[in-house]
Amino acid sequence: MTEKKLAVIIGAGIGGIATAIYLANNGYSVAVFEKNSAPGGRCGQLIREGHRFDLGATILMMPGIYREIFDTLGIPLFENNDIKPLENLYKIYFDNNDILAFSTNKEKMQIQL
Ligand SMILES: Cc1cc2nc3c(=O)[nH]c(=O)nc-3n(C[C@H](O)[C@H](O)[C@H](O)COP(=O)(O)OP(=O)(O)OC[C@H]3O[C@@H](n4cnc5c(N)ncnc54)[C@H](O)[C@@H]3O)c2cc1C
Structure with a gap:
């Protein structure tokens, strides 16, 4: 049995997460290290007293890239959502x-x- 190559990613922002997905899909064993207590980076969120605050991104830009990543995961991102x-x-x-x-x-x- 061949051992999987290990990829180490520093940072669980959307860039690190997307990279991890692609590497894992291409046969790598992936470890993601994040300095904060939750993933997301500048796409993160803060929940306080039952309210959710986006800490960065709020507008879906370049949907083609998101579609590609979610397609890779087999998750239908847009199929059930009416995005205009x-x-x-x-x-x-x-x-x-x-x-x-x-x-x-x-x-x-x-x-x-
Ligand atoms: C206020 C604001 C509004 C925005 N609005 C939009 C928008 O509407 N639409 C849009 O498309 N984009 C928007 N953006 C941009 C978008 O949020 C960023 O481009 C994107 O989130 C960046 O992702 P990233 O993974 O490259 O970096 P980051 O999100 O910065 O992720 C880097 C991660 O690495 C971690 N990290 C750093 N150093 C270390 C270390 N030494 N060890 C471990 N972990 C580490 C950080 O904690 C972080 O989680 C906005 C950004 C901001 C700040």
Whole structure:
């Protein structure tokens, strides 16, 4: 019997987790080390007094990459969820009253920038 190669990943953010999935799927024995008490990194969450706070990511960007990873796991991420792209994403308000409205519409972004 051939021994599995060991891969060590430092950090259980989404990057480390995705890498671990791919390595495990390609026959590696994977160990993931995380310095915090829970995985997620900047995609993590905080639960306090029954309320859940996203600590970072809230917008699903580059869904194709997520789809690829979840497909690799055999988990149908989008099949049961009605996910529609939004044109207007969010606004940033500056001290001088400038507003930058982030959009997936390149023309709208070009005019503002
Ligand atoms: C406020 C905010 C909002 C965001 N909004 C969005 C969004 O809407 N959509 C989107 O797509 N992206 C968003 N992002 C970006 C997205 O969250 C990050 O790009 C992504 O989570 C980064 O993942 P990562 O695995 O590369 O790094 P990280 O999430 O930083 O993961 C690194 C992990 O490594 C651990 N680590 C570090 N050093 C060590 C060590 N020495 N030993 C052990 N563990 C260690 C850390 O604790 C952490 O868990 C946002 C980020 C922030 C901060």
